[in-house]
Amino acid sequence: MKTRMMHTVALALLALAPAPALADGPLRQSPAEALAAKAADRAEILAMAGNYKVRFDMQETTAWQSGYVPLDRKISGGHEVVRVIEDQPDHIVLQHLLVVDDHGKTMVIKHWRQDWDYQPSRVLVYAGQGKWVWEAVPEAMRAGRWSQTVYQVDDSPRYAGWGRFETQGGVRRWRSNWTWRPLARRDAVRHPVYDRYYAINRHQPTPTGWIHWQDNMKMALKDGKLVPIVQESVLNTYERFDRYDVKAADTYWARTRDYWAAVRAAWSRVADTKGGIAIPEKADTGTVISGRLLSIADAIAAGKTTEAAGVAEARTLIDRNTATIG
Template identity: 65%
Template sequence: MKIRTSKFYAGLFALAYATSPALAHPPIAERAVADEKAAFEADRADILAMAGNFKVRFDMQESTRWDASYTPIDKKISGGNEVVRVIEDSGRKIVLQHMLVINADGKDMIIKHWRQDWEYEPAKVLVYADRHQWKWEDVPERMRRGRWSQTVWQVDDSPRYGGWGQFEEQGGVRRWRSNWTWRPLARRDAVRNPVYDRYLAINRHQTSPDGWIHWQDNLKMGPKDGKLSPVVQEYVLNSYTKFDGYNVKAADDYWAATKAYWAAVRSTWDKIATTKGGIGIQEEAETGTIISARLLEMADDIVSGKMKQDKAIAEATKLITDNTKVIG
């Protein structure tokens, strides 16, 4: 399916969004100050526990088909070594940066991976709105108490999806559960040009004695007969197991060399989101945003000494500014 933006697809999205469930739980009742503080600190501890050195297993399975004409694809399992670092912690906001460490032909390579921002009792969240655009969505005031938003960003720090939810304990297991969130196709799906073109999903994060897991329940949706319809259900379990038997230092060295550059990139995306009412940028199935490859290349050039940091920041700022549009 050719990726494009149109009034037709915008209408389909609006219809699905209006009819999809938005609230995962009822409002959290007022608690004593001591209980509120204890819950807040427990939430923070669970978020911060996602930082560390891990071996990661990505387990993806299309299971239940909702469209009788669709044949689910085979189960896919992949993995790697991933370093997760806390790059910001202001109390009510925590930012975690993921970096993959890959050994190719005896040489360790770093791939800047996804980023997750956690914010306590947010007033609004940047969410996926339609292909190539993300917009601000207000969190209902009555649903903010005691809850955290999670915003996930792509390898070039452009947005991917956002949602909000609460930490809860059931059966002795503590987890964070999101509301229903819209998400664009992952690269693994987008490159196949499937009949579905987005996900309606619930995300869960929970710590374990060995690390933590990210559990996704993805309903893959696509246009059919003038409306968005479910095609197939997918279950994804990403397991992060504590492990440091690889070149962790390579990731830390990469971040030390590029963190100022990436801070400037994040700041530019944030400014665009604020001034343009969200973020609109063209994406391609193979690469993500059309500027992703260049933003990552410049970070590598900073590490190798081929490019000065100030020059890279100036070019990155211009690339982001020139390739984004106002969200109306």
């Protein structure tokens, strides 16, 4: 009797427990379900646009090599404007712009860009040492999924991954596959023992904005083999906030958007015709032409040069400094 009662209680508790999350795999959706899911996904992506106060919280946590001492936690922040600059059914582009108060003077700094593509056949991934190559998305894993490609301040690539939007525990999120990334400036300028990240990215809406959470494994190339050095957790929190000079960001973008559209097109052409993008990089600036591409935009915004002249120089810089990937 006692055994039977315990069995009954156990079954009742099991019924109350949440079902385990299934491993990622090919999505099975009816046409109606796929259409509804895509609409919901697009709404989540577009909702990342807005005016924000941003908090960047970075912490190395677990050392994977004996003798390595993780860095102290670093927290910083700022104000960031995010604008939708392209919106097509299967392609959305969000541009980030930092707004900085420099001793009473407002400065706008073109920040990162994120491109979202529905059911992509390929993505441009980091391959180490200033090189990004095309990688096919497994055909069985394309349906219902989105790729996110992140670009650096000069619109050169940074990293790309693909994944699905899903709801777990009542929270909706997009999670990438494992992706390779070059070092962020915060690490690159220190000349650390590691030289790239292997990471999973998550984007999740919150009641007041959204978060970008990164699970980064910092890796080093030793004797021709990649080895893990330390784990890092990065949580970037975007809280809706507009009590800063938002207009400065919109003015900058209005004056330079056509220039940057031409720059994006130039990088895209190189990626398609040269088998990807190969360009030397510097720790403090990213690509070797990053500083110049940004200064051309500043000159256009200030009326010191024409858009036509700026675009012509940018195209020349990109063509001359990129190599064909064999």
